Amino acid sequence: MHEFTYSTDRHPAGTPFGYGIRYQYKLTKENIRALFSLAFIHPMDARRIRRAIVRSDGPVRISLGSGEFVQPGWFGIDLKRAPSVFRADLRRRLPLATGSVDEILAEHIFEHLFLDQIPGLLSECRRVLKSGGVLRVVSPSGLLVADILSGRSGSSVTRQLSFEVALNKFERDDLLSLRVANRLTHQWGEHRSVLTPDVVETLLTSTGFSGIHHLDIETSRYFPQTPGTHLARYPGSETEAFAIEAVS
Secondary structure, eight states: OOEEEEEEEEOOTTOOTTOOEEEEEEEEHHHHHHHHIIIIIHHHHHHHHHHHHHHOOSOOEEEETOTTOOOTTOEEEESSOBTTEEEOOTTSOOSSOTTOEEEEEEESOGGGSOGGGHHHHHHHHHHHEEEEEEEEEEEEBHHHHHHHHTTOOOHHHHHHHHHHHHHHOOOSSTTHHHHHHHHHHHTTTTOOOOBOHHHHHHHHHHTTOEEEEEEOTTOOSSOSSOOOSHHHHSTTOTTSEEEEEEEO
């Protein structure tokens, strides 16, 4: 990582010499790239996705934090560009007109936000959804993590441990349960929140959603076909997550 560092020492009144406060300002290539994207790329993609929506036929379907994998008929929003994926920062205002969206999928994205950032994104989802539009949230289950850490040996725990051994090549040793719990909660530094169905329901209710239903990730209440790409990419991962759907 290349860094440009500016340092300065300050000595507040009464501070003995040698005990000053040292400030460092680091401007990395990653930070420069992020600032450039925020100032130029994201506004450009905001115009592109709005034009694409106007030209599209049928329901407007948005996948938040989609990565490069988007189902046919869906528009993705992510930090990286891919076919049918437009760049935006989900911690900021969504680049979509008010009341312009029929369906939103937030699959394995809320856990990447800090807990106090989620209500803002939910408020934005409700703003851009049409009246009666639907939202589906899929996230790793904090209840499963609790079962793993407490030593419970139900079928969900057993299947999850086997899945992690196959996917991540974890050793079946005394640390396996702890490794799996940490992978689910932290994802090697990528996850920032541990969520449960009841927590997500509370967040949805507080931001004005209704008609809330708890589901497993293979079923849907409001979508003609259960949306998502995660299970197809990671077969056997159905035990790790829960799904909730709600109406705007």
